[in-house]
Amino acid sequence: MRLGAVADDVTGACDLAGRVVEAGLPATVLLGTSSKAPDAFAADGPGCAVVALKIRTAPVAEAVAAATDAARLLRAAGATQLYQKYCSTFDSTAHGNIGPVADALAGVAAADGTAVTVGTPATPGSGRTQYQGTLFVDGVPLAESPMRDHPLTPMRDSDLVRLLRPQTGRTVGLVRWQEVQRGSDAIASAVGDGHTLVDALTEADLVAIARAVLALAEERPVVAGGGAGVATALARAAAGPSGGTPASTLPAVPVTGRVILAGSASAATRGQIAAFPGERLVLDPLELAAGPSALDRVRDALAARADRLAPVLIHASPEVAAAQRALGAERAATLLEDAIATLAAFAVHELGVSHLLVAGGETSGAVTATLGIDRLRIGSQAAPGVPWAVADSAGRTVAVLLKSGNFGGPGLFTDAWEAAP
Numbered sequence: 278m279r280l281g282a283v284a285d286d287v288t289g290a291c292d293l294a295g296r297v298v299e300a301g302l303p304a305t306v307l308l309g310t311s312s313k314a315p316d317a318f319a320a321d322g323p324g325c326a327v328v329a330l331k332i333r334t335a336p337v338a339e340a341v342a343a344a345t346d347a348a349r350l351l352r353a354a355g356a357t358q359l360y361q362k363y364c365s366t367f368d369s370t371a372h373g374n375i376g377p378v379a380d381a382l383a384g385v386a387a388a389d390g391t392a393v394t395v396g397t398p399a400t401p402g403s404g405r406t407q408y409q410g411t412l413f414v415d416g417v418p419l420a421e422s423p424m425r426d427h428p429l430t431p432m433r434d435s436d437l438v439r440l441l442r443p444q445t446g447r448t449v450g451l452v453r454w455q456e457v458q459r460g461s462d463a464i465a466s467a468v469g470d471g472h473t474l475v476d477a478l479t480e481a482d483l484v485a486i487a488r489a490v491l492a493l494a495e496e497r498p499v500v501a502g503g504g505a506g507v508a509t510a511l512a513r514a515a516a517g518p519s520g521g522t523p524a525s526t527l528p529a530v531p532v533t534g535r536v537i538l539a540g541s542a543s544a545a546t547r548g549q550i551a552a553f554p555g556e557r558l559v560l561d562p563l564e565l566a567a568g569p570s571a572l573d574r575v576r577d578a579l580a581a582r583a584d585r586l587a588p589v590l591i592h593a594s595p596e597v598a599a600a601q602r603a604l605g606a607e608r609a610a611t612l613l614e615d616a617i618a619t620l621a622a623f624a625v626h627e628l629g630v631s632h633l634l635v636a637g638g639e640t641s642g643a644v645t646a647t648l649g650i651d652r653l654r655i656g657s658q659a660a661p662g663v664p665w666a667v668a669d670s671a672g673r674t675v676a677v678l679l680k681s682g683n684f685g686g687p688g689l690f691t692d693a694w695e696a697a698p
């Protein structure tokens with residue numbers, strides 16, 4: 278199998294690729310669709326290529342167009358199984374973009390409308406489970422988890438069918454956990470036309486779903502999808518006997534500087550910021566809106582540091598509600614994302630920093646775009662779903678760890694460097 282995944286943000290792409298590599302399948306992440314990628318898959322044999330987009334909160338038409346291009350690019354590069362990677366916390370709005378992108382990928386898999394989609398956000402290794410169609414985050418229903426107050430996609434319902442239905446004109450079905458316990462044949466028979474969400478509480482459930490996808494794909498076009506969980510189970514099935522042997526080693530990147538850039542306001546990132554013992558610099562969107570001096574101050578402080586090898590943390594102010602009231606959610610987010618991306622480019626290209634740890638999906642998308650990175654070579658994980666990668670930025674080799682806001686333990690900003698290339 279050649280798994281071709283379209284991810285709605287870059288940290289989601291890294292999450293999927295990191296776990297797939299650990300499961301034994303080589304993986305590449307392509308940033309956007311501008312780079313034509315006939316070599317996206319390893320020369321021979323099974324593999325995985327992920328196109329990382331920044332479409333989670335984009336206007337629906339833009340998201341659909343980008344996802345369609347990405348799926349076509351993957352098919353042209355040799356993908357045999359398409360995968361829609363969305364967030365394990367189902368980050369979306371009433372209009373999209375999970376439903377519209379699912380419709381679009383089904384359209385690429387079969388132009389005659391016969392393709393179905395099957396999947397689940399459940400990723401039990403990261404505490405995401407689905408039971409009776411309800412999504413749980415560390416045992417708490419989604420709408421009662423910290424995702425309730427996400428700055429861009431506040432999740433106020435936990436029922437996945439109810440969330441997905443308004444986003445698509447196709448039918449939305451549910452395969453309940455009791456059916457999943459009857460095995461992959463039962464799951465495959467319960468899959469309807471349109472989009473089917475399947476309950477999963479354990480890795481064994483994901484294996485059964487992956488087997489059902491593979492069996493269905495023998496009969497009709499299927500797009501698999503969800504969090505990284507089902508993709509990892511598919512990768513294990515495809516890796517066969519080599520499964521369990523991580524499929525990538527990265528070249529060493531000489532350490533000339535370490536910078537942490539955190540634009541995420543998620544609970545795990547807040548914990549990591551609180552636990553970080555080193556020097557820190559704060560970016561406040563209200564100050565950024567007032568003029569260039571706030572960014573200049575942080576840039577000067579970064580340049581003035583004597584010890585570039587000791588990681589420095591630059592993080593967004595935690596006062597989200599006040600900034601959004603004053604500026605609007607989109608403007609506040611854009612100010613922060615632009616400032617963080619500018620600082621990343623300054624660190625790499627003016628200060629010669631070799632290692633960047635970026636927290637937040639939208640934030641990472643802004644950083645990789647400004648650095649002009651079009652491909653990530655994926656290596657080993659510093660934490661589940663958080664792999665190191667090596668990239669080229671305008672002729673300079675950088676090691677980057679692009680972290681989902683919600684992933685990693687409290688000590689990640691201190692510990693992650695041990696696993697770095």
Ligand SMILES: Nc1ncnc2c1ncn2[C@@H]1O[C@H](COP(=O)(O)OP(=O)(O)O)[C@@H](O)[C@H]1O
Binds near residue numbers: 540
């Ligand atoms: N204090 C703040 N005020 C307004 N927006 C903020 C603030 N802190 C962070 N944000 C924005 O919230 C968004 C967080 O999204 P993202 O980077 O994807 O993180 P996560 O991975 O946690 O979802 C970013 O666009 C960021 O700029």
Ligand SMILES: O=C(O)[C@@H](O)C(=O)COP(=O)(O)O
Binds near residue numbers: 288
């Ligand atoms: O599935 C997940 O939880 C992650 O892979 C993911 O999509 C990350 O999104 P952000 O939390 O916005 O980084």
